[in-house]
Amino acid sequence: YYTIKDILGILIMLMLLMILVLFFPDLLGDPDNYTPANPLNTPPHIKPE
Known part of the structure; x- marks a missing residue:
């Protein structure tokens, strides 16, 4: 019974x-x-070195 129910x-x-x-x-x-993405700026999570 429990197998069928499971x-x-x-x-x-x-x-x-x-x-x-x-x-x-x-x-x-x-x-x-x-x-929408803006191709003219860098995303904020990418930090320049």
């Missing part, structure tokens, strides 16, 4: 994860990825 729980969790990843991939992303 397998069913794992399958449901995997299905929920796959739905989240495949249908809504932007929910867990970094919002900085959507800021």
